[in-house]
Amino acid sequence: MADINSDFRVISTLRYDPGLAKEINNQDPHLELAVAPFYLLTYHRGRLLDAVSDFHWDAAISRIQQTTSAEKFAETLSAHLPDKSRPWRLRILLDHKGELTVEASPILSPLSSHIFIFPPQPSFSSLCAQNKDVIHWKLRLDTQPTEPSIFTKHKTTVRDVYNAARMRVNLPSVAAPVEVLMYNLNGEAMEGSITTVYFRRRVVDETYNSATVVDEWITPLLSCGGNSATTRRYALDTGICSEGVIRVDTLKSGEEVWLSNGVRGFMPAVLEL
Structure with a gap:
């Protein structure tokens, strides 16, 4: 260390x-x-x-x-x-x-290959229809958990755990549209090796004093061990997503997710288990 x-x-x-x-x-x-x-x-x-x-x-x-x-x-x-x-x-x-x-x-890569700026009242579910040229990624689940630390909370030159996760699932160059989903010792999703991850989940909305089940896009809580990334902050500030715990035992192969980072913007992905 x-x-x-x-x-x-x-x-x-x-x-x-x-x-x-x-x-x-x-x-x-x-x-x-x-x-x-x-x-x-x-x-x-x-x-x-x-x-x-x-x-x-x-x-x-x-x-x-x-x-x-x-x-x-x-x-x-x-x-x-x-x-x-x-x-x-x-x-x-x-x-x-x-x-x-x-x-x-x-x-x-051309600007049109990723999504950077959200429209008013943004929704991940409609972004692909509005951006025909966006690149679709693949997201592979890591084969073992990663222990969170201050070096997963903040982005630093200490990259050992991220490099190890990429090697375990045989990822090619970071230029390729393939990512690994890392998770902690409790089986909770953290983040990708170079991206923030967003999942579609059904949650209970109690905004109006009545419990209503709605579909929302969720990014893992920082307490799960991931990075407080710039695009994550932007997504939360614009209201396109909220925070929550995503357990890896609830993931399904083929489910559609979103990824983001500060160079590539936002991009759709499919989960591979």
Whole structure:
């Protein structure tokens, strides 16, 4: 295990894409694409700040707090873009000394291959019909549980448990549309190795003082051990899903789920058991 004081860095990975600005919904307060075409910019700043705060890295906390607005954070990231006219995958790394590094890699997949921006009153059930070119993924269940830790709560360079899960189900490159579903020692779904996962479940709605069974999209509770990811926060804030416990013994082969991350956006998937 890495030394919790120094021997790793916290990470957030996001998409820069000039094409995102063309899809902007000016009524959506979550995106701030008018500032710069960074996907979920303020969510990434918040994620980094939450992580370094949990690790008690005072210098790193101060470094993130210096970017006091979306504009200032965008300026910091923009300085690392080789060409602002094309899309990039930006990997932000921050160490305990407050040193921030940004790695830029070109993005080759077209914007239409994934879903990034939700319409008003979004629903996962209707997103595919509105986005004909979206790539469908496969989701495979891990063959053994993973023990949650602060390194599954936050995204860091400590990736051993994620790499092991991918190897157990023989996943190809991370560029391939195949993912592994990880679960904890209690048999509760956590997340994918590079994605948040959303499941369709029947739940009891007691909003109006009467118990009504409704279908909802559920993402695993953070207490189950998964990561507080940027797209997860966006999905919860927009109301497209809620949180709950998803037991792996309730999963069915062939059921339709959704996945998301900060570079690829949202994509439909089919569960393989």
